[in-house]
Amino acid sequence: MSTLKRLIKRKIALFSFIVILLIVSAAIFAPLIAPYDPSKQFTEGLTLQGAPLPPSSQFPIGTDLLGRDLLSRLIYGARTSLFIGLLANGFAVVLGTFIGIVAGFLRGRTGSIIMRFTDLMMAFPALLLAITLAAIFSPSLFIVALVIAMVNWVQIARVIYTQTISISEKEFIEAARSLGATNSRILRKHILPHLAPIVMVWATLGISTTVLLEATLSFLGIGVRPPTPSWGNIIFENQTYFSSAPWLVFIPGFAIILLALAFNFLGDALRDELDPTQRGRR
Amino acid sequence: MSTQPLLTLKDISKKFQIKGSKNSIRAVDGVSLSINPGETLGIVGESGSGKSTLGRLALRLIEPTTGEIEFDGKKISALGSTELRHARREMQMIFQDPFASLDPRMNVESIIREPLDIHNIGTKSERSELVRKTITQVGMTEDALTRFPHEFSGGQRQRISIARAIITRPKLIVADEPVSALDASIQSQILNLLLELRRELNLTYVFISHDLSVIEHIADKVAVMYLGKIVEFASVEEIFSNPQHPYTKALISAVPQINPEHRTDRVVLTGDIPSPSSQPSGCHFHPRCPIAQQQCTDVEPVLRNINSVTHQVSCHLATGGDLR
Amino acid sequence: MKIYILRRLIQSFFILIGVTFITFLLLYILPADPARQIAGRSATPEAVANIRAQLGLDQPLFVQYWHYLINLFQGDFGRSYLQKTDVAELIQSRLTPTLILMFSAIFIELLFGLAAGIYSATKRGKTGDKSIMVLSFIGVSSPQFIAAILVLYIFAVKLHWFPIGGYGTFAHLVLPALTLGILGSGWYSRVMRSSMIDILRQDYIRTARAKGARENRVIFVHAFRNAVLPIVAMIGIDIGIFMSGIVVVESVFGWPGIGQLAWQAIQRVDIPIIMGVTLVSAIAIVIGNLVADLLAPFVDPRIKNS
Numbered sequence: 001m002s003t004l005k006r007l008i009k010r011k012i013a014l015f016s017f018i019v020i021l022l023i024v025s026a027a028i029f030a031p032l033i034a035p036y037d038p039s040k041q042f043t044e045g046l047t048l049q050g051a052p053l054p055p056s057s058q059f060p061i062g063t064d065l066l067g068r069d070l071l072s073r074l075i076y077g078a079r080t081s082l083f084i085g086l087l088a089n090g091f092a093v094v095l096g097t098f099i100g101i102v103a104g105f106l107r108g109r110t111g112s113i114i115m116r117f118t119d120l121m122m123a124f125p126a127l128l129l130a131i132t133l134a135a136i137f138s139p140s141l142f143i144v145a146l147v148i149a150m151v152n153w154v155q156i157a158r159v160i161y162t163q164t165i166s167i168s169e170k171e172f173i174e175a176a177r178s179l180g181a182t183n184s185r186i187l188r189k190h191i192l193p194h195l196a197p198i199v200m201v202w203a204t205l206g207i208s209t210t211v212l213l214e215a216t217l218s219f220l221g222i223g224v225r226p227p228t229p230s231w232g233n234i235i236f237e238n239q240t241y242f243s244s245a246p247w248l249v250f251i252p253g254f255a256i257i258l259l260a261l262a263f264n265f266l267g268d269a270l271r272d273e274l275d276p277t278q279r280g281r282r
Numbered sequence: 283m284s285t286q287p288l289l290t291l292k293d294i295s296k297k298f299q300i301k302g303s304k305n306s307i308r309a310v311d312g313v314s315l316s317i318n319p320g321e322t323l324g325i326v327g328e329s330g331s332g333k334s335t336l337g338r339l340a341l342r343l344i345e346p347t348t349g350e351i352e353f354d355g356k357k358i359s360a361l362g363s364t365e366l367r368h369a370r371r372e373m374q375m376i377f378q379d380p381f382a383s384l385d386p387r388m389n390v391e392s393i394i395r396e397p398l399d400i401h402n403i404g405t406k407s408e409r410s411e412l413v414r415k416t417i418t419q420v421g422m423t424e425d426a427l428t429r430f431p432h433e434f435s436g437g438q439r440q441r442i443s444i445a446r447a448i449i450t451r452p453k454l455i456v457a458d459e460p461v462s463a464l465d466a467s468i469q470s471q472i473l474n475l476l477l478e479l480r481r482e483l484n485l486t487y488v489f490i491s492h493d494l495s496v497i498e499h500i501a502d503k504v505a506v507m508y509l510g511k512i513v514e515f516a517s518v519e520e521i522f523s524n525p526q527h528p529y530t531k532a533l534i535s536a537v538p539q540i541n542p543e544h545r546t547d548r549v550v551l552t553g554d555i556p557s558p559s560s561q562p563s564g565c566h567f568h569p570r571c572p573i574a575q576q577q578c579t580d581v582e583p584v585l586r587n588i589n590s591v592t593h594q595v596s597c598h599l600a601t602g603g604d605l606r
Numbered sequence: 607m608k609i610y611i612l613r614r615l616i617q618s619f620f621i622l623i624g625v626t627f628i629t630f631l632l633l634y635i636l637p638a639d640p641a642r643q644i645a646g647r648s649a650t651p652e653a654v655a656n657i658r659a660q661l662g663l664d665q666p667l668f669v670q671y672w673h674y675l676i677n678l679f680q681g682d683f684g685r686s687y688l689q690k691t692d693v694a695e696l697i698q699s700r701l702t703p704t705l706i707l708m709f710s711a712i713f714i715e716l717l718f719g720l721a722a723g724i725y726s727a728t729k730r731g732k733t734g735d736k737s738i739m740v741l742s743f744i745g746v747s748s749p750q751f752i753a754a755i756l757v758l759y760i761f762a763v764k765l766h767w768f769p770i771g772g773y774g775t776f777a778h779l780v781l782p783a784l785t786l787g788i789l790g791s792g793w794y795s796r797v798m799r800s801s802m803i804d805i806l807r808q809d810y811i812r813t814a815r816a817k818g819a820r821e822n823r824v825i826f827v828h829a830f831r832n833a834v835l836p837i838v839a840m841i842g843i844d845i846g847i848f849m850s851g852i853v854v855v856e857s858v859f860g861w862p863g864i865g866q867l868a869w870q871a872i873q874r875v876d877i878p879i880i881m882g883v884t885l886v887s888a889i890a891i892v893i894g895n896l897v898a899d900l901l902a903p904f905v906d907p908r909i910k911n912s
Contacts, residue, residue, distance in 0.1 A: 012740075119617075120624040122895070125887035127851050128868060132880060133632065135872045171382035178343055179397045179446070180370030189396075193387045212749045216854060219751045220869075235751070242755055243763045250759075253752040260747035268743075 006273055013269035016262035023259055027078040034072040035060070039227045041067045052238070052245045061251055065238050073229040074252060080230035081259070084145045085211035091149030092210070093203045096156025101195070103157070104164025105187060115161060121154040130213060134222040144223050148213045156202050160195060167194045197274035205267035208260040215256045231256045286355070287316035288486050289454055294339055294349030296332075308561070309335040311510035312349075317503075319453070322480065322487040324501030324518070326494055326533065332510040334378075337456045337490045341373055342366060354453060371401045374447035378459035380439035384431040390417070390442055391427040397450045412449060419482075420445045421475060437468035441475065448479060456488040461496060473499055494537045498522060503592075506530045509556065509566045512585060516593040526588055526600040528571050565598070573599060611900065618892045625888040626678070626881065630671050633877050640875050644687050661687070674881070683885075684878035686871075693882040696867060701886075703773055704863030707782055707856070708848050712841060714787025719794025720837065726795065727802035727833075728825060738795060745792025750851060754785045754858040771860035782859040786852075790844065797840055802833040835901070842898030846891030 026033055036042075045053060045067025052070075053063045061070045103114035133147045167173065168191065176186050217223030218232025219239075226233055231252045238248035296310040310332045317323045327333045338344045342351060342358050351358040353373060361369060374397075377383035384393055391413055398409045414424050420441040431439055440460060447455055457476070461469040477500060479485060491497050497504055497518070504521045506514040506529065514527040525531045532551045551570050556562060562569050568578040577598055585596040641658040642649070658664050662673065677684060683693035722742065726735040761781055762770040768781050805811065806829055814828045815821075849864070856865035864883055871879035 120621050120628070123618075123621045123625055123888045123891050124628070125846075125849055125884060125891065127853060128884055128887055131853060131869070132872050132884075136633075136875070171377055171379060172385040174343065175375070175377060175383045175443075175446075176385070176396070178341060178370065178375040180367040180400050181396070182367065182400075185400065189388075190385050208747060212747070215749050216751060219749070220854070220857075235755075239755070242759060246759055249752075249755055253755070256752065257744065257748050260749075261744060264743055264747050 010269050012265050016265040016269075019258060019262040020266065023078055023255075023262075024082065026075050027082045030075045030079055034069075034075040036069040036072045038072040038076040038229050039068065042069070043067065045069070052241055052248060054245065055247070062245065062247055064234065064248055065241055070234075070248065070251065073234055074231070074255060077229040077231045077234055077252065078255070080141065080224055080228060081211055081214060081232070081256070084141060084148070084214045084224070084230070085207050085259075087142075088145040088148035088152065088210040088214070089203065089206040091145065092152035092206060093156055093199065095149065096153035096202075097160050097195070097199055099153070100157040100160025101164050101187070101191070104161045105168060105183075105191065107165070107168075111161075115158075118154050118157050118161075122158075124151075126151045127213075127216070130217060131220065131222065134217050134220075141224060141228075144214060144217060147217075148210050151213065152206060152209060156199075156206065159198065159202060163195055163198055164191060167191050197270075201267055201271040201274060204263055204270055208263035208267065211256065211263070212260050285318050287352075288319045288354055289340060289488070290316040290350075290352040291336075291340060292350040292352070294336070294351065295347045296335055296339055296344060297347045308510050310339060310346075313507075313510075313512055315505060315512070315515075317454075317486055317488065319486050320480075320484060321502045322489055322500055324497035324504045325488065325490045325507060326492065326497050326504060327507035328492060330509075331507040333490045333492075333507050334458050335510075336507070337375070337458045337488060340488060341370070341375055341456055343375070368401070371397070371403075371450045372452050373454040373456070374450065374452040376440075376443050376447050376455060376457040376460045379463050380436055380443055381431075381463075383443055384439060386431055389428055389430050390434075393431070393442060394427075394445045394449055397446060401450060403450065416445045416449045419448070419479070435468075436464050437472060440464065440472055444472075444475065444479070448483060448485070451483065452485070454486045454488070456490070458490045459492065460489075462491065462493065469496065470499075476500065494533050498537075506533065509561060511566065511596070512594075513567065513597070514595045515585070516595075520589075520593050524589075524593075526593070526595040526602070527567075527597045528573055528599075529567050532572075565596075567597075575599070614896055614899065618896060621892060622885065622888055623675075626675070626885055627671065629881055629884045630674065631667070633880065634667050634670070640687055640877055678885075683882040686879050687876050688874055689876075693878045696879065697864060697882050697886055700862060700864045700867045703861055704849075704852060704856070704865065706779065707786070707852065707861060707863060708845065710779055710783035711786035711790060711848070712844065714783055715790040715794050715844070716837070718788065718791035720798050720834070722791065722795035723798025724802055724825065724830070724833075726799040727806065730803060735799075739799070742792035742795045745789045746796075748789055750785060750789060750854045751858060753789055754782070754855055757781050757785050758858070771858075773860070773862050778859075778861075782855050782861050785855055785859075786848070793844075794837060794840065797836055798833065801836045802829060805829045805833045839898040839901040842894040842896070842901065845894035846887075849887035849890040 042059075042063065045059065045063040047053060052065055052067070053059055055062045059069050059071070061074070064070050064073060099114060099118075103111040105111075130147050130151045133150070134144060137143050137147075173186060173190055176190050181189070214223055214230065215232035215235075218230050219236045221233070221236050224230035224233050226237055234252040235249050238245070242249045292314055294310060294313045295308065297306040297308055299306050313336060315323070325333045325336060335344060339346050339349075340351065342361075346359060349359070353369070356369060358366070358369060388396075391410070394413050394416060395409055398404060398412065403409070404412065413427065417424060417426060422438065422441055422445075426434070426438075426442075431442065434442065440463075444460075460476070461472050464472060473496065476487065476489075480487060487500070489497065489500055501518050504514075504516060504518050505512045506521070506527065508529050514521070514525070514530045516526075521530065522534060525534055529551075551572075556566075556569065562579075563582075564580050565571070565574070565578040565583050568574040571578065575598075581598070583596045583598050585594045587593065588595050588600055589602045641654050641661065641663055645654045645657050655664075662670060665673075674684065681694065683697070685691065686693055686696060689696065722738045726738045729735045758770060758781060761767045761784075768777050772778050806825075811824060811829055814824050819828070852863060852865035853869050854865070855861070856863045857869045860866070864886065867879060868883040870876075871883065
């Protein structure tokens with residue numbers, strides 16, 4: 001509770017939270033908010049030469065290369081981008097946390113084998129791996145999320161691993177053992193509660209990474225497939241018009257940055273509040 | 283005495299492997315001990331003597347390399363992990379650092395109640411009743427229960443760990459330097475609390491300390507440890523009135539005495555306790571011993587009875603009389 | 607120390623072998639068929655099978671991998687399926703542009719990042735500091751392709767200061783380097799700021815001030831020297847990140863480096879090239895991390911003994 005209050009006092013964190021809330025509601029209530037069907041091609045949506053229209057009263061931020069309403073595509077695109085961001089990050093956080101805890105709690109041979117494997121994953125050129133995987137598997141939303149998660153779990157696993165080890169070495173863990181607590185009780189009652197804030201920080205920061213990665217893959221044309229709109233593939237589709245109709249690229253671009261920025265700010269503020277090892281560094 | 287000892291250690295050893303090396307450290311080396319119910323055994327030694335390891339071995343918090351542990355008629359060293367967990371109800375530990383041994387994210391009530399939860403003792407209401415009773419037993423009030431460890435002073439936290447240790451009505455409590463992290467004025471309060479609880483609850487203590495004046499205050503019998511071995515074992519009166527091992531003498535002479543009649547010449551030890559990984563030949567104490575002779579560097583002494591069966595010492599030169 | 611380096615080198619070697627194996631495995635189980643890709647749509651099944659046999663693709667995974675490894679140890683990265691050229695040569699010819707771009711970008715990162723970090727640290731908590739920190743967050747939160755397009759739009763399309771893409775002159779280098787450099791400087795300024803703040807708290811800085819040293823001297827001589835060490839270690843990590851992130855910027859600007867080579871190869875499922883580029887990038891990452899770890903004791907003397 002006090003953490004929440006302190007977060008509200010940080011203006012940037014509060015502002016970021018509101019931005020996230022707005023984007024999330026836009027995504028959830030897309031059918032109610034969006035002025036048009038995002039895939040409807042308007043015959044009056046293009047100039048006579050076949051170029052996209054600039055903002056007007058009918059199309060508030062103009063139309064795209066096929067004469068579709070950009071605002072509607074943007075609002076529906078928020079769904080895709082957020083969905084993939086959350087799903088991929090969810091996978092990554094669950095996998096990373098699980099592996100980190102297992103390796104940190106078991107230690108010994110199992111732990112070190114797992115950690116050597118994360119060393120190996122760390123040496124992988126992450127984006128190259130993601131691009132290769134995405135290009136090769138014909139991407140569905142689910143696969144894109146999975147590919148992004150494959151790239152992102154490693155760092156979380158390493159953070160959780162070192163944290164688990166440092167908590168396991170605390171005397172209150174030995175105390176619990178001396179009371180006769182089972183491993184599973186020690187894990188549930190004494191280790192997880194201490195890991196929770198760290199997981200929360202990484203879960204928040206991670207969304208920003210996954211949203212950016214989705215956008216990048218979609219921009220390269222190997223992420224979310226059109227006609228399903230995502231912020232990355234709106235830019236991908238319209239990039240040929242970027243000099244004559246720059247809003248087609250910069251409005252979705254701005255949306256991507258705004259979302260990533262909001263999660264970054266929020267995660268950073270959370271870390272300041274929740275992660276005592278980082279406290280006082282600002 | 284016909285009473286069955288509560289805790290018996292038979293030839294207990296613990297070797298620690300040094301990381302990245304083939305050498306190992308003998309933290310505890312062939313220790314045998316027994317404690318009768320209601321007694322307090324003090325274990326004294328410098329840091330690195332293996333006394334904390336011995337305390338943890340007695341509860342099998344660390345697995346012994348060799349040796350047997352018998353507690354209350356049960357062979358603790360042979361129990362499976364589930365049986366061992368059940369047995370822990372009867373034997374508890376109090377740790378040195380009250381700042382580290384309490385989970386900072388739990389409130390005092392959950393901390394004290396944890397042993398009851400673990401061993402599934404009583405109903406929910408019985409548990410909270412017992413928690414409230416126990417917190418007053420250690421000299422605190424019930425309003426402490428909803429607070430968190432960091433809101434308390436060191437002495438109060440140690441009272442909380444004592445409450446946690448006694449709530450299952452154990453027979454044995456191993457206290458590892460329970461007062462050494464506390465201010466001198468608080469130390470005696472905690473020691474008196476422990477004495478009081480021993481009487482009330484009929485407890486048996488293994489009390490580990492580097493401080494002989496604390497041991498003198500609380501223990502009935504004393505084991506002096508040096509480099510993983512017991513070098514002298516006797517009743518507390520014998521140890522203080524007629525110490526036989528030169529190491530014991532040095533420790534006693536370092537205790538500040540208020541009464542000038544009891545003051546003796548200070549026996550000053552030179553050098554540090556050697557690294558347990560490279561133990562000296564013969565008597566392990568000889569490099570620092572003020573009266574060492576040739577045989578001490580060559581032959582390792584064994585623990586032998588001297589004067590009576592209850593006074594044991596491992597020194598070639600001990601005669602039973604006053605060597606001073 | 608020597609033993610430590612040796613151990614790390616051996617470890618790195620096995621990590622690289624692991625990277626090749628996993629890449630190989632991933633590419634082996636992928637649904638795309640390179641033989642069909644080479645033969646073209648109209649090829650008969652026999653022709654496809656023929657090509658497959660020629661390339662050794664009909665052999666079991668471990669046999670293929672074993673051959674690959676043996677060749678690798680002889681410096682042979684294989685041949686491109688489509689370009690019929692030696693992969694090692696291809697990569698070599700693309701290495702120079704990538705290195706030029708990388709070092710220019712790091713130069714820009716250091717220029718902006720250090721300046722902003724030092725300024726922020728000395729103006730801690732004031733408006734200037736806060737604005738720089740917000741800007742650095744924006745840098746960290748911006749995907750490279752958006753920055754690339756923005757820079758292109760402003761400096762090439764609107765202002766006509768620089769060419770829209772390509773390679774050859776200094777003017778071609780400016781925009782891609784600027785894109786990477788400005789975004790990256792966000793990280794550098796944050797690290798520099800917190801490192802500088804830590805140092806400025808130390809006793810010896812207070813002593814220097816008490817002795818009457820001018821503030822500029824305190825900051826640039828006494829504090830900077832120590833505060834810059836984490837940055838040096840960071841460059842090591844950064845090189846690794848570059849190798850993998852350079853794909854986007856190189857393809858937007860048409861910069862003929864390794865990233866572009868990789869992107870083209872991925873689109874055509876030219877497996878030997880993908881393998882080669884992955885390995886080269888992994889080598890860069892491993893070396894970068896090694897350098898960063900070796901510098902760690904100098905950054906934080908507490909690590910030295912452990």
